[in-house]
Amino acid sequence: MAAASPQTTSAFELKGRMATLTVLRLQSNDARHVLVQLDERLAEAPGLFAGMPIVLATAAELEPSADMLAAVVAGLRERGLVPVAGMDLPADALADLGLGQMRNSDGERQAPERDGPESARSAQRPAAGGSRVITQPIRSGQQVYARGGDLVVTAPVSAGAELMADGHIHVYDTLRGRALAGVQGDTNARIFCRTLEAELIAVAGQYLLSEQMDARLRGSPAMAWLEGETLRVETI
Amino acid sequence: MARIVVVTSGKGGVGKTTTSAAFAAGLAQAGHRTVVIDFDVGLRNLDLIMGCERRVVYDFVNVINGEANLNQALIRDKRVDGLEILPASQTRDKDALTFEGVEAVLTQLAETHDYIVCDSPAGIERGAHLAMYFADDALVVTNPEVSSVRDSDRVLGLLASKTRRAEQGEPPVSEHLVVTRYAPSRVGKGEMLSVEDIREILSIDLLGVIPESTAVLNASNAGVPVILEDKTDAGQAYADVVARYLGEQREHRFLDEKKGLFGRLFKG
Numbered sequence: 001m002a003a004a005s006p007q008t009t010s011a012f013e014l015k016g017r018m019a020t021l022t023v024l025r026l027q028s029n030d031a032r033h034v035l036v037q038l039d040e041r042l043a044e045a046p047g048l049f050a051g052m053p054i055v056l057a058t059a060a061e062l063e064p065s066a067d068m069l070a071a072v073v074a075g076l077r078e079r080g081l082v083p084v085a086g087m088d089l090p091a092d093a094l095a096d097l098g099l100g101q102m103r104n105s106d107g108e109r110q111a112p113e114r115d116g117p118e119s120a121r122s123a124q125r126p127a128a129g130g131s132r133v134i135t136q137p138i139r140s141g142q143q144v145y146a147r148g149g150d151l152v153v154t155a156p157v158s159a160g161a162e163l164m165a166d167g168h169i170h171v172y173d174t175l176r177g178r179a180l181a182g183v184q185g186d187t188n189a190r191i192f193c194r195t196l197e198a199e200l201i202a203v204a205g206q207y208l209l210s211e212q213m214d215a216r217l218r219g220s221p222a223m224a225w226l227e228g229e230t231l232r233v234e235t236i
Numbered sequence: 237m238a239r240i241v242v243v244t245s246g247k248g249g250v251g252k253t254t255t256s257a258a259f260a261a262g263l264a265q266a267g268h269r270t271v272v273i274d275f276d277v278g279l280r281n282l283d284l285i286m287g288c289e290r291r292v293v294y295d296f297v298n299v300i301n302g303e304a305n306l307n308q309a310l311i312r313d314k315r316v317d318g319l320e321i322l323p324a325s326q327t328r329d330k331d332a333l334t335f336e337g338v339e340a341v342l343t344q345l346a347e348t349h350d351y352i353v354c355d356s357p358a359g360i361e362r363g364a365h366l367a368m369y370f371a372d373d374a375l376v377v378t379n380p381e382v383s384s385v386r387d388s389d390r391v392l393g394l395l396a397s398k399t400r401r402a403e404q405g406e407p408p409v410s411e412h413l414v415v416t417r418y419a420p421s422r423v424g425k426g427e428m429l430s431v432e433d434i435r436e437i438l439s440i441d442l443l444g445v446i447p448e449s450t451a452v453l454n455a456s457n458a459g460v461p462v463i464l465e466d467k468t469d470a471g472q473a474y475a476d477v478v479a480r481y482l483g484e485q486r487e488h489r490f491l492d493e494k495k496g497l498f499g500r501l502f503k504g
């Protein structure tokens with residue numbers, strides 16, 4: 001075959017790259033229970049989850065059996081999700097299921113990829129309670145996470161950018177990207193922005209896509225919060 | 237000490253090379269010793285647009301590999317004093333540009349030039365990364381379409397995080413927006429984004445607007461940086477870009493459909 005010489009062209013590259021992965025954190029040891037609720041969630045946003053890579057994790061007090069994990073993984077695959085790894089789960093069970101192993105010890109946690117210089121600096125000096133203040137625009141492809149606190153942004157957030165905070169998110173400019181407040185489950189977290197053009201907003205896992213938001217809110221100052229299970233958005 | 241200016245965009249075919257050639261020629265016309273470097277290894281067309289393709293003997297990669305010295309590879313422009321070109325190689329693989337090699341060449345060029353203009357390849361891979369890494373200033377070339385604006389936005393994120401200035405905590409790369417291939421009639425019909433929209437989305441300073449113009453193709457076919465065609469709209473628009481970059485206040489023009497009318501002044 002007259003192909004390029006295998007010695008001279010590199011057939012692949014290995015790159016360390018941070019990516020956002022959706023973590024499915026088990027809070028029940030009953031696989032059927034988990035899958036029934038998952039079906040409800042998938043029904044709300046058909047298509048959104050298709051092909052989505054999933055990392056399996058578990059609440060600290062649970063010790064899921066290998067059978068339980070196998071049932072959940074099979075269920076995920078049936079539903080078109082792609083389980084890729086388990087976090088802090090038994091290595092042998094993961095190996096049997098063809099999943100990779102991930103660890104989530106805090107010390108190893110890395111800053112999100114492409115954090116701006118300023119955000120990198122503020123990560124080294126966290127303000128009280130882990131809050132972060134970002135004064136530079138957050139561009140498409142960038143992620144900023146305020147771990148353990150609020151995220152305050154005083155510059156525009158581009159479409160394709162992602163904000164995450166364990167607490168509230170404030171954007172004193174246009175929010176065009178995604179904003180996820182209360183990502184560790186704080187249902188009291190809120191999102192505030194001066195101009196709402198967001199692709200997605202979420203509080204404690206309840207989310208709205210732009211087309212699900214009231215069109216009259218676009219371009220307005222807005223606040224989003226949870227009322228029970230419902231994510232509400234109003235102008236402010 | 238030279239100032240390093242990267243001309244970048246993310247997307248291909250938006251006018252980076254056209255802009256690099258015009259901008260470098262304009263700086264040299266203004267009396268600054270300028271070199272323009274083609275980082276687009278494999279595609280190499282800066283030398284065509286500059287009309288010196290037949291004079292290319294050694295290139296950027298030869299210099300990096302120590303196969304030639306800089307003076308052998310630099311091509312002196314015959315029309316504009318103080319303008320030089322460092323061409324890209326056509327045949328080598330993209331990994332030929334190494335971090336250390338690029339740094340060494342830029343350091344050496346900085347001793348003898350006022351401005352080093354780096355014509356970036358498309359994409360955000362190695363070549364584009366190296367072209368922007370050492371930059372002091374960036375011209376972000378954007379066409380009035382959503383995909384181009386989105387790619388420019390990504391590139392702005394990289395300029396703010398993946399450059400020497402960002403990594404060393406120095407003042408950030410200063411970012412300038414150059415909107416090219418602007419066709420006011422199509423903006424009017426809603427087929428293209430307006431300059432205001434683009435500025436609003438990218439929120440950076442607008443250095444200039446280059447109209448969609450047949451002069452660009454004519455000039456590139458003739459191997460002349462379009463800025464040297466000073467009777468043409470695109471040539472004048474690039475002259476404005478250079479003047480503004482060098483600190484002169486000039487009104488933005490070529491924003492309206494009616495030819496010859498000056499556009500309204502942009503504030504801020």
Ligand SMILES: Nc1ncnc2c1ncn2[C@@H]1O[C@H](COP(=O)(O)OP(=O)(O)O)[C@@H](O)[C@H]1O
Nearest residue numbers: 248249250251252253254417447448449452453
């Ligand atoms: N202002 C303009 N008006 C018309 N055509 C243009 C203009 N700017 C660039 N072009 C054309 O667009 C094509 C791509 O330009 P080029 O400078 O090579 O882009 P890039 O380096 O970003 O790939 C070329 O054919 C060029 O002639």
Ligand SMILES: [Mg+2]
Nearest residue numbers: 252253276356
């Ligand atoms: Mg080019």
